[in-house]
Amino acid sequence: xxxxxxxxxxxxxxxxxxxxxxxxxxxxxxxxxxxxxxxxxxxxxxxxxxxxxxxxxxxxxxxxxxxxxxxxxxxxxxxxxxxxxxxxxxxxxxxxxxxxxxxxxxxxxxxxxxxxxxxxxxxxxxxxxxxxxxxxxxxxxxxxxxxxxxxxxxxxxxxxxxxxxxxxxxxxxxxxxxxxxxxxxxxxxxxxxxxxxxxxxxxxxxxxxxxxxxxxxxxxxxxxxxxxxxxxxxxxxxxxxxxx
Amino acid sequence: xxxxxxxxxxxxxxxxxxxxxxxxxxxxxxxxxxxxxxxxxxxxxxxxxxxxxxxxxxxxxxxxxxxxxxxxxxxxxxxxxxxxxxxxxxxxxxxxxxxxxxxxxxxxxxxxxxxxxxxxxxxxxxxxxxxxxxxxxxxxxxxxxxxxxxxxxxxxxxxxxxxxxxxxxxxxxxxxxxxxxxxxxxxxxxxxxxxxxxxxxxxxxxxxxxxxxxxxxxxxxxxxxxxxxx
Numbered sequence: 368x369x370x371x372x373x374x375x376x377x378x379x380x381x382x383x384x385x386x387x388x389x390x391x392x393x394x395x396x397x398x399x400x401x402x403x404x405x406x407x408x409x410x411x412x413x414x415x416x417x418x419x420x421x422x423x424x425x426x427x428x429x430x431x432x433x434x435x436x437x438x439x440x441x442x443x444x445x446x447x448x449x450x451x452x453x454x455x456x457x458x459x460x461x462x463x464x465x466x467x468x469x470x471x472x473x474x475x476x477x478x479x480x481x482x483x484x485x486x487x488x489x490x491x492x493x494x495x496x497x498x499x500x501x502x503x504x505x506x507x508x509x510x511x512x513x514x515x516x517x518x519x520x521x522x523x524x525x526x527x528x529x530x531x532x533x534x535x536x537x538x539x540x541x542x543x544x545x546x547x548x549x550x551x552x553x554x555x556x557x558x559x560x561x562x563x564x565x566x567x568x569x570x571x572x573x574x575x576x577x578x579x580x581x582x583x584x585x586x587x588x589x590x591x592x593x594x595x596x597x598x599x600x601x602x603x604x605x606x607x608x609x610x611x
Numbered sequence: 612x613x614x615x616x617x618x619x620x621x622x623x624x625x626x627x628x629x630x631x632x633x634x635x636x637x638x639x640x641x642x643x644x645x646x647x648x649x650x651x652x653x654x655x656x657x658x659x660x661x662x663x664x665x666x667x668x669x670x671x672x673x674x675x676x677x678x679x680x681x682x683x684x685x686x687x688x689x690x691x692x693x694x695x696x697x698x699x700x701x702x703x704x705x706x707x708x709x710x711x712x713x714x715x716x717x718x719x720x721x722x723x724x725x726x727x728x729x730x731x732x733x734x735x736x737x738x739x740x741x742x743x744x745x746x747x748x749x750x751x752x753x754x755x756x757x758x759x760x761x762x763x764x765x766x767x768x769x770x771x772x773x774x775x776x777x778x779x780x781x782x783x784x785x786x787x788x789x790x791x792x793x794x795x796x797x798x799x800x801x802x803x804x805x806x807x808x809x810x811x812x813x814x815x816x817x818x819x820x821x822x823x824x825x826x827x828x829x830x831x832x833x834x835x836x837x838x839x840x841x
């Protein structure tokens with residue numbers, strides 16, 4: 368196993384960079400960060416839509432969220448693989464396709480996390496802000512979202528772990544990420560699948576479980592902080608059930 | 612754009628039979644791995660509740676592994692690496708059958724057994740300890756207390772997350788295409804390659820996945836209405 372790490376470690380870590388496209392573990396992390404960062408604004412809009420006072424917004428956002436909850440990510444990836452070039456008008460790289468698919472898919476899941484965070488806030492927060500004369504957007508921007516985001520921080524980290532795991536699906540459309548790099552190494556070495564896939568699994572495990580532990584620690588810390596505050600009834604957000 | 616929708620070429624003759632086969636394999640894969648996952652989950656919970664430290668520790672690691680490694684990597688590991696580790700006789704036995712499908716069922720089943728055991732465990736932990744003590748006082752054995760007192764109550768609390776995981780299991784059965792299982796996503800790619808009717812094929816596949824997913828969600832909502840958690 369150590370030989371493989373020594374000989375193929377660079378390929379597993381960064382792919383053919385700088386002589387070729389960036390790949391490997393670094394590309395996986397980059398994909399996940401971009402996926403989270405770009406789906407975040409969409410998720411906020413979807414979450415606000417889900418609890419909007421207007422029925423039309425509620426229906427549209429619910430339809431989007433439920434559709435994504437019912438579609439396999441792999442199909443979303445194939446949809447964006449074939450139709451992102453049509454929409455944009457020119458060919459796009461596998462990396463971009465994957466980011467697009469992750470944003471489309473993850474926005475809905477993130478929206479549900481944010482929605483539960485917003486709904487856990489006491490109703491008086493909105494009422495107080497509105498009575499002070501703040502508009503709908505300023506209420507959300509200044510009062511609701513800062514609190515909700517803080518409370519959902521552990522859940523967001525948990526969602527980030529999900530996104531890291533989901534980037535592995537890029538393998539199916541040959542995106543240069545970690546799983547794909549390992550499969551390449553495996554097909555070069557031919558006789559060492561156990562070692563190669565063990566390295567792959569162990570690395571993912573170390574990365575994701577350390578983030579999961581951090582999320583649990585954050586959850587405990589925020590819970591303690593919240594319970595120390597007098598006169599505020601804030602339901603502490605538990606971590607959502609983890610998903611593959 | 613001058614593009615004519617042509618669902619007929621996707622939904623007739625040979626292509627229809629490919630599609631039907633894909634649905635059948637997806638159903639087989641999902642149901643078999645669900646049964647494996649649920650059965651294992653029950654066993655895992657019993658081990659974790661047993662009070663044996665090393666066994667509990669092992670189950671904890673099992674759950675952490677399956678929750679923190681991408682499912683696709685687990686599937687690939689089973690397909691590429693595990694045959695090397697198995698005794699030759701077992702490998703031959705599996706290869707004589709549908710090896711891709713068998714490994715996909717095992718990978719999905721093991722992975723979701725970890726998630727489902729956590730869902731069951733949180734259900735059991737929500738039940739006051741006195742329920743267990745009362746069961747034992749009434750003369751029921753450990754397993755008897757579990758069977759008649761704890762599990763029926765825990766199932767009510769665990770049902771919503773269990774249904775959610777069933778939905779995720781069904782959706783993730785599509786990952787089996789990566790190792791060449793002829794399930795619905797794989798078959799849609801096949802038809803797409805054959806007809807170049809990309810939009811039509813993926814529309815049909817998405818509609819099929821969505822209708823089954825909505826059915827599972829609907830079942831989940833009924834559970835939640837009948838037995839509100841807490």
